Amino acid sequence: MNTALYWFRNDLRVADNPGLLAACRSQRVLTAYCFDPEEFREGDYGIPRMGPYRTAFLRESVQALQEQLQGLNISLHIHFGSPGDILPGLIRKYGVTDLHLQREWTRDECLALEGVRKRLPSGVAVHEYYQQFLFHPDDVPYTTFDDIPDVFTGFRKKCEKRVTVREPENAPARRETLYAPAENSDLPGWEAFGMEPPRADSRTAFPFRGGEVAAWDRLQEYFWETRFLSTYKRTRNGLVGTRYSTKFSPWLANGSLSVRQIYRQVQRYEREVEKNRDTYWLIFELIWRDYFKYISLKQGPKLFAPGGIREVERNWGNSAEAFARWTRGETDSEFINANMQELLRTGWMSNRGRQNTASYWSQNLGQDWRLGAAWFQYLLLDYDVHSNWGNWMYNSAVGNDPRNRKFNPELQASRYDASGKFRRLWLQASLFDASPPEPGDLPTPAGLQAPPAEGLPIPSKS
Structure with a gap:
């Protein structure tokens, strides 16, 4: 049997x-x-x-x-x-x-x-x-993972033209009898994790719960109740509140929701409500997510190397003082500080904020990008190894971009927070009851060493 x-x-x-x-x-x-x-x-x-x-x-x-x-x-x-x-x-x-x-x-x-x-x-x-893919590895038009292009646009265009996204599978049928009732079925208490549960902050842009049902509730709200999908591209760079962007990424990261499920719901929305550049742009972002997974399949240990996949030779800084000021939101940029405070107090940061804070750490301050990526891994609700390290390389000029994307935080603040609402929200903490979650003393760098590559094979496509 x-x-x-x-x-x-x-x-x-x-x-x-x-x-x-x-x-x-x-x-x-x-x-x-x-x-x-x-x-x-x-x-x-x-x-x-x-x-x-x-x-x-x-x-x-x-x-x-x-x-x-x-x-x-x-x-x-x-x-x-x-x-x-x-x-x-x-x-x-x-x-x-x-x-x-x-x-x-x-x-x-x-x-x-x-x-x-x-x-x-x-x-x-x-x-x-x-x-965990939109485009299944057996379906992409590349013989081996080594053939995946190092620039996103080529990957996107070829896959959009030649790959049919597979249909999502149904849940299994209910079984007639229960086998092996769980002797251990309770969640571990917080003491097992060696930390205190986080305190809720009323300002958070992600006041949602984990799990498959909660993920579908959010999709139902964003697509079908509010129809915010129709303005996704125009609003995704927002900074305050629950309405900007889909907020699907935490559920995608731990697999409570699949990328194929989202894709099919977008297609349904395009049939039943409208199809425009905003609906396409969500698919565009889902392809980016796929692309970072394929890059990690192709590049293996380079995903964690100081020079990234481009093997850039640069003497990165390793300043404990700079790290402390950046992680605590005490730099010379209010826009950077507001984003880092939001991350510290809620575990969330907007896409716009992530690009700016990563660029500031690695390019303005010249500090090792991998330490910043590890800090995000520690705090982000939606940490995903492929997207996190891929995006950090991208914004640190060692990844999948032939250009050097260095952000000017003051220009970015004037463009995306012209009224100063976001900065006031997170920098005038005395106006709120919320306090930092006290996840323990903030870590300080223990000396940057290249992560060991042992046990990180580059798999074949078979």
Whole structure:
């Protein structure tokens, strides 16, 4: 009798999850999620990998996933521990014959899977699925990942012309009987993560909860109730409130929502409401997201190298004082400070803010871009390894842009915050009850060393 275990990673949904659907074709199925302690420890630069905001959103998302699975009569085993320590034991206990999971390829994710493989009982088959793409790797018009162009426009135009986006998959059918009821089904308490839960700030532009249902609520609101999609391109550079931009990225990052689901909803909107440059621009941004994933597949360890994928030779600075002032929002630019305060207090920052603060750190101050990327990894709700490090390279003149995109923060402030509303909101903190979330003493750089490349293979397209 075949027994499948589905290991959830950054794919916390039941619909459009091909791996989960494949696992459910087995006679018996159970699922697991591991809160890996490595994710909450100090990373390569002396900065924790995951801070309070993403942790809170992840806990909400896993709890919502558990509720969705309960409706399908599928157990979710929740553990705080290394997948290499947890999963082989579950596999032995329940006689698992097949392990299914989303395929990942960056260093830490590869190391986690390697730890599981080393302790798997003999005969257990491992099935991996690419299911985080708009354009599936089997469908893109390139023979190998090495053929992916280093400039976005070429990739976009060729894929738009030649690739048909696959239809989203339905959720699995409800099972008649529950197999392997979860002995561990409670979320870990905050003490396990070594941090306090974040304090809510009423000014945040992201006052949403984690999970698949919450993601669809936001899509319903943004597309169908308010029809803000019709003005997306014109409003996406806003800075204050919930209306600018879709805010889908945190759910996309942990897989509570799939990119194909969004794409099909855009197509439906274009049929039923209107089709304009704004509706297309959301698809354009989704293709950018895909592109950074393909770049990481192509470039492997270069994603974390000081010279980026362009192998730029530059003596980056490593100033603890500059880092402290930038992270605390105490630089000589009010626009930079306001954005960094928003990030520190909420775990969110607009796309416009991210471009400016990254450019300021790496190009105005001349500091190592990787330290800035690690700070974003720590605080951002929507951290995604490919988009975060790809965008940081892009804005630090070491990535996928033949031009040097150096932003002038004062000019940007006059263009996108002409009234000063955004700066007043985040710099006049005395007007509000909100206080910083106190995620512990702010980390300081422990000395920049190139992240080790071990365990970060460049996969073939097969």
